[in-house]
Amino acid sequence: MSQDVRLTQPTLKVLHFLLEKPREGRSGAEMSKATRVSSGTLYPMLARLESAGWLSSEWEAIDPSEAGRPRRRFYKLTALGQNNAHAALADLQMAAGELAWNI
Amino acid sequence: MEYLIAIVLGAVGSLIAAEIWANGPALSEWLISRAVARLPEHERARFMEEWLANNSDFAGNIQKIVHALGCWSGASSVARVLSQLKKTADNSDKPNLRNKVEARDASPPSKSDAEAIIKAIKLLRRHQQRQLEVLMLLSENRIRSRFLLSDE
Numbered sequence: 001m002s003q004d005v006r007l008t009q010p011t012l013k014v015l016h017f018l019l020e021k022p023r024e025g026r027s028g029a030e031m032s033k034a035t036r037v038s039s040g041t042l043y044p045m046l047a048r049l050e051s052a053g054w055l056s057s058e059w060e061a062i063d064p065s066e067a068g069r070p071r072r073r074f075y076k077l078t079a080l081g082q083n084n085a086h087a088a089l090a091d092l093q094m095a096a097g098e099l100a101w102n103i
Numbered sequence: 104m105e106y107l108i109a110i111v112l113g114a115v116g117s118l119i120a121a122e123i124w125a126n127g128p129a130l131s132e133w134l135i136s137r138a139v140a141r142l143p144e145h146e147r148a149r150f151m152e153e154w155l156a157n158n159s160d161f162a163g164n165i166q167k168i169v170h171a172l173g174c175w176s177g178a179s180s181v182a183r184v185l186s187q188l189k190k191t192a193d194n195s196d197k198p199n200l201r202n203k204v205e206a207r208d209a210s211p212p213s214k215s216d217a218e219a220i221i222k223a224i225k226l227l228r229r230h231q232q233r234q235l236e237v238l239m240l241l242s243e244n245r246i247r248s249r250f251l252l253s254d255e
Contacts, residue, residue: 028153029160032170039157039173044180051188060156072160073153 005052007088010037011045015085018055018077025058025074046075054081127164134171141178143185150181 005011013035018026032042049055060072077085135158139151154174161167247254 027157027160029157029170032157039154039170040175040177041173043154043174043177044184047181047184051184064152069159070152070156072156073149 022077025076027072131167131171138175138178142182
């Protein structure tokens with residue numbers, strides 16, 4: 001729970017996407033399609049965010065043998081993740097505003 | 104001649120592309136299994152299921168293969184995060200000295216502990232009694248020799 005989270009552009013995109021519906025779990029495929037972040041970047045990022053306590057994940061509630069496909073893993077923001085994501089995105093907006101003002 | 108080579112290369116390229124297209128799902132599953140093999144053993148089942156489920160959510164074969172290639176390229180980073188997490192968890196599980204003392208203090212002494220303590224106290228008492236007797240005897244002898252008193 002003590003890992004540092006690097007707030008790169010793909011991370012901010014994923015956090016922004018998850019903040020749209022923070023109570024809903026999202027699969028990696030959904031995030032990848034919506035944010036256009038490649039799986040090679042997305043999965044390490046999800047692992048880092050989860051180990052830092054920003055995300056929690058759970059299995060889709062289906063029986064794989066009945067459904068005929070593997071279960072999806074759904075990720076959603078924890079309370080800590082929501083607070084930090086809001087703060088990070090607010091900082092970004094403020095920085096963008098200052099930049100626009102200075103130009 | 105160049106024209107002929109271009110035709111042959113084009114035909115071979117099309118054949119390879121058709122082969123990849125036909126075996127796209129199998130190829131992407133194979134790539135994911137190779138990616139998962141790069142992860143710590145205890146996490147492989149979870150990521151195999153998760154990544155295969157995500158792979159099936161991509162519609163086209165090319166998207167599936169691109170996704171699987173991403174899994175493969177990102178697997179070493181995921182493995183690094185997971186091993187760091189395990190190391191942190193292992194360290195927090197190790198009891199330090201303070202924890203050991205607290206654990207010792209928290210557990211009540213057993214009957215056998217009490218018996219051992221009483222035995223030690225008895226030994227100490229016997230030892231101290233003997234020391235006291237020796238001291239008293241020495242003092243008595245000194246007084247007798249000083250005042251030239253005889254033994255009773």
